[in-house]
Amino acid sequence: DAGVIQSPRHEVTEMGQEVTLRCKPISGHDYLFWYRQTMMRGLELLIYFNNNVPIDDSGMPEDRFSAKMPNASFSTLKIQPSEPRDSAVYFCASMVAFRWDTQYFGPGTRLTVL
Amino acid sequence: KNQVEQSPQSLIILEGKNCTLQCNYTVSPFSNLRWYKQDTGRGPVSLTIMTFSENTKSNGRYTATLDADTKQSSLHITASQLSDSASYICVVSANYGGSQGNLIFGKGTKLSVKP
Numbered sequence: 001d002a003g004v005i006q007s008p009r010h011e012v013t014e015m016g017q018e019v020t021l022r023c024k025p026i027s028g029h030d031y032l033f034w035y036r037q038t039m040m041r042g043l044e045l046l047i048y049f050n051n052n053v054p055i056d057d058s059g060m061p062e063d064r065f066s067a068k069m070p071n072a073s074f075s076t077l078k079i080q081p082s083e084p085r086d087s088a089v090y091f092c093a094s095m096v097a098f099r100w101d102t103q104y105f106g107p108g109t110r111l112t113v114l
Numbered sequence: 115k116n117q118v119e120q121s122p123q124s125l126i127i128l129e130g131k132n133c134t135l136q137c138n139y140t141v142s143p144f145s146n147l148r149w150y151k152q153d154t155g156r157g158p159v160s161l162t163i164m165t166f167s168e169n170t171k172s173n174g175r176y177t178a179t180l181d182a183d184t185k186q187s188s189l190h191i192t193a194s195q196l197s198d199s200a201s202y203i204c205v206v207s208a209n210y211g212g213s214q215g216n217l218i219f220g221k222g223t224k225l226s227v228k229p
Contacts, residue, residue, distance in 0.1 A: 004157075043158070043203065043219040091157050100146060100207075105157030 004106035006092050012112045018080040021109045024073055025094030029102065034067055034077050035091040037108075043091075049075065050097070082113045116141045118206050120220035128228055131194055135223045137187040137204035145207040145216075149178050149189045152201045152222070161189070161202075191225075199227045 005024040013019055025032045033048040047057040052069045060067070064083070069075040079086055089110050095103035118139045127133050139147070146165045150158035162171045162178040164187070171178050175192045191198055204220040 042221040043205075045217050045219075093157070100148060100163050101160065103160060105159070108155075108157050 004092055004094055004104055006090075006106035006109050008109060009107060010110045010112075012114065013082055014114050015083055016081045017113075018078065019082045019086075019111060019113075021077040021090050021092075021111070023075045023077070023092030023106060025075070025092070026104060027073070028096070029094035030072075030097050031095045031103075032069060032075050033093040033095075033103075034075070035093065035105075036088045037091060038088045046077070046090075079111075082111075084113045087111055087113050116206075116208055116218045118204055118218045118220040120202075120204050120223050122223060123221070124224040124226070126226045126228060127194055129194060129196055133191050133194060133225065135189040135191075135202050135204075135225070137189070137220055139185050139187070139204070139206045139218070141185075141206040141208050141218050143208060144182065144185075147178075147180055147187050147207070148205045149176070149187075150203040150205060152203060154200070158203055194227045196227050196229060199225060201225070 004026055007022045030051050034046040035043050036046055037043045046059045047067045048055055049069045065079055067077045089108045091105050091108045093103055093105040121136045146163055148163045149161045151161050152158040161173050161176050164171050164180045166182050169180050177190045180187045201222040201224050203222040206218045208216040
């Protein structure tokens with residue numbers, strides 16, 4: 001398996017633009033997580049899905065953020081409109097239910113909002 | 115308030131030396147504690163996972179300890195190698211009704227191993 005795949009790896013955009021980050025989890029994993037990492041705040045959980053259903057989105061900072069998982073092999077995190085304070089590295093991770101030892105992170109998307 | 119504090123913030127050691135990283139937490143109810151290694155520009159990789167009943171777990175040259183009474187954990191690295199240079203993140207899970215999303219992250223310790 002190729003592991004968790006994220007795209008793009010780097011994104012530079014201007015304030016006000018829409019940004020879409022993509023994630024393909026490991027096949028057979030039924031949990032998918034979106035995290036954000038900054039120097040100031042470290043890693044933060046934004047939202048997670050179980051069997052494609054959003055379970056907890058309490059970490060999503062604002063209504064500008066939305067996430068979807070239309071099927072077991074694809075998820076998106078969208079920011080609209082983007083702001084400079086959204087600049088961070090966004091990680092996607094997946095795992096098998098209740099098996100934290102199976103949680104693997106993707107390589108991350110480095111987002112810069114100018 | 116649920117919190118995870120790690121120390122030191124950064125650490126420089128010579129190759130071949132041992133080191134210990136600390137993690138103190140105030141998380142309730144406690145479910146599990148994990149240590150991750152994050153290389154620069156990469157996603158975190160899980161090193162160890164410990165539940166309430168476990169007080170030691172090893173993964174090669176990495177040994178994690180957990181004292182659930184004092185709510186402290188440590189990660190000991192033996193015979194450090196240049197490839198150990200990374201950030202080490204402590205993560206504590208608070209288990210609310212089986213929810214898997216109640217994760218409290220430490221800010222990490224940045225370890226640099228010098229030749």
